[in-house]
Amino acid sequence: MESRSNWGTRAGFILAAVGSAIGLGNIWRFPAVAYENGGGAFFIPYLFALLTAGIPILIMEFSMGHKHRGSAPLTFKRMNKKSEFVGWWAVLVAFVISTYYSVIVAWAMSYSVFSFNQNWGSDTESFLFNDYLQMVDPGQVGGIVPGVLIPLIIVWVLVLGILFKGVKKGIEIANRIFIPALVIIFLIIVIRAVTLPGALDGLQAFFAPDFSTILDADVWVAAYGQIFFSLSIAFAIMITYSSYLPKKSDLTNNAFIVGFGNSSFELLAGIGVFSVLGFMSAQSGVGVSEVVESGVGLAFVVFPAIINEFPGLNGLFGFLFFASLVLAGLTSLMSITETYVAGLVDKFNISRTKAVLFGGGLAAIISLIFSTQGGLNFLDAADYFINQFGVALLGLVEVVLVAWILRQVKDLKDHTNEISDIRLGSWWAICLTVITPIVLGFQMYQLLTQNLL
Ligand code: PHE
Secondary structure, three states: OOOOOOOOOHHHHHHHHHHHHOOHHHHHHHHHHHHHOOHHHHHHHHHHHHHHHHHHHHHHHHHHHHHHOOOHHHHHHHHOHHHHHHHHHHHHHHHHHHHHHHHHHHHHHHHHHHOOOOOOOOOHHHHHHHHHHHOOOOOOOOOOOOOOHHHHHHHHHHHHHHHHOOHHHHHHHHHHHHHHHHHHHHHHHHHHHHOOOOHHHHHHHHHOOOHHHOOOHHHHHHHHHHHHHHOOOOOOHHHHHHOOOOOOOOHHHHHHHHHHHHHHHHHHHHHHHHHHHHHHHHHHOOOHHHHOOOHHHHHHHHHHHHHHHOOOOHHHHHHHHHHHHHHHHHHHHHHHHHHHHHHHHHHHOOOHHHHHHHHHHHHHHHHHHHOOHHHHHHHHHHHHHHHHHHHHHHHHHHHHHHHHHOOOHHHHHHHHHHHOOOOOOHHHHHHHHHHHHHHHHHHHHHHHHHHHO
């Protein structure tokens, strides 16, 4: 374990952590979540969640991984032998996510190619479900559409190839290329989007604050949920990535950069998506509220329909949009996959190559199930379950364990303060020991009473 690999540079680590955080959730989840939960007013609970839970937990996970220098299971084990299972639980959730996240990245890859000729035709919904997802057979539609299988194989070959290369030569270099490329592509998309006819109406709908929602508990729960998923916290990822940091690393500063970097991208995505939705609403003559969508529906049904109507260079715009999904998705997928690769290496003392082959190979095979139409229902169910229960429950268990049961807050604070510029004060401890457990506990209570009673 002494020869644990390290990031080559501080920027390399920050880009990799930002790469994990910026994912499909930023682009297709945040805009609709913000819109549905008060628009401009949502920024209040959202910022509160970022400052009381997002960044404090990011600091906690950075500190845990850095201090104990292990994958999530090993880190938890080093804090206390009996708590190793929490690390494995997080790793297992990450494993499940990777089996379907990869499929969506593969769809985006296909759609980036379809964009050029708008292969999806005018009925984009029927194309997705009745044509594209039926085609496991390569080259079915006029030899142009390779089905889901080939892009899925490309996604896994890319991700596992990068992980084979290791932390510095693989993950770091990939993020150094992918993240700047993603930001440039996304800026081009947003600049084009805000200059579309109707964009202003979309932006007005997005930013118009509805303060009547501000006291609604569901809105606060939505804000915390978005922050957790978006920052990839409570998924073993940030612990794993920070275990590769060199001894002298400014953990607090890094956490602030990653937290604000991710939220800035999220805001940018909101502006881009709502400008485009405003355009769509102007074209079709229906209100913006009628065209708002999130997730698969937004990216693979609504966006292709909008691209059909796009004024000039629509192939290129479509390509850039789906390419941004691919880049955002790949960098997140790498981070999720690395959690179980690192877990296997630490636990069984096997080489990285073997861990990538076993762990990644198994995830790749399972992902094939999700790539069929039958698997689609399964994908929906898995995503719902992970989002609703995985995130809140794991987050709750993690903070309660670290703050209350193992009483690690002071140790981690001292460890972090020794090497960081910004000193952690009691605000940090209060966020971890009081605010986050109360919010997540409430969220769990609500989920259980809504779902089970
Ligand atoms: N944070 C990523 C996003 O916003 C998704 C993600 C979640 C990645 C959980 C890894 C683990 O899409």
